[in-house]
Amino acid sequence: MGTAGEPAVAGSIRDARRSLYRQRILAAAEHEFAAAGFADTRVNAIxxxxxxxxxTVYKTFAGKAEIWDALHADRMEALLAEVEPATNGVSSPLERLLAGVAAVALFLTRQDAYLELSIRAGAGWAGAESGHGVQRTVWGAGLDMIARGVEASVANGELRGIRPRVAAGMIASALQIWLSDWVSSGRDRAPDAVVGELVLHLRWMLAGPGNQD
Structure with a gap:
């Protein structure tokens, strides 16, 4: 005879199995999307x-588009978990902006497949229209966040004479250029060195050559 706790145990096992399948499928999809891009990736390859x-794939996800969206949603959540502590307590809006961009860059250098997927996914990170599905939303939200950081820096007198949306596009483009070059160069430098170069360039680009602290 079963006990009252058996359905709950069975449910927990099913949930754990479903979560395991989900993570395995997303990890595999990340690899396949990085290798072939969204359009050319086949679900049977995943x-x-x-x-x-x-x-099992179709029991876990409705299709390739849902896998793509879930992958980007998960990576965005992980990214924000790294950006938040990197920027907390930074009083200067400009320094907070640069710290946030540095955290994004460092996160991407640690995510080989996701970085290559992102490089492959669009011609330009400065335009959210380049993305697909949730990725487009993620890129758009990222550009909005950067633009707000630039606005705060301008309001604080740290930046002058630059339109926030233009600056956000320039920052996103620099991020893409630096990381794309790093990948195409065979990851020839330590991630910290790449991020340091990027931040130095952004500081010069936004605030001028006299602000290189």
Whole structure:
């Protein structure tokens, strides 16, 4: 005879199995999207890399678009978890902006497949229209966040004579250029060195050559 606790245990096991499949499928999808891009990636290739059946993939996700969206939502959540502590307590709006961009860059250098996926996904990070699905929303939110940081820096007198949306596009473009060059160069420098170069360039670009502290 079963006990009252058995359904709850069975449910917990099902949830754990579903979560495991979800993570395996997303990890495999990240690899496949990085290699082939969204349009050319096939769901059966994701299933093969995840070592699960095609039926399991479709039990877990409705299709490729939902896998793509879930992957970007998960990575965005992880990214924000790193940006927040990097910027907390930084009183200067400009320094907070630069610290946030540095945290984004460092996060991406630690996510090999996701970085290559992002480089492949669009011709330019400065325009959210380049993305697909949730990625477009993520990029748009990122540009808005950068623009707000520039606005705060202007209001604080740290930046002058620059339109926030233009500056946000320039920052996103610099981020893409630096990280794309790093990948194409075979990751020839330590991540910290790449991020340091990027921040130095951004400081010069935004505030002028006299502000290189």
């Amino acid at each position: 299933a093969k890399t995840a070592e699960v059946s095609l039926a």
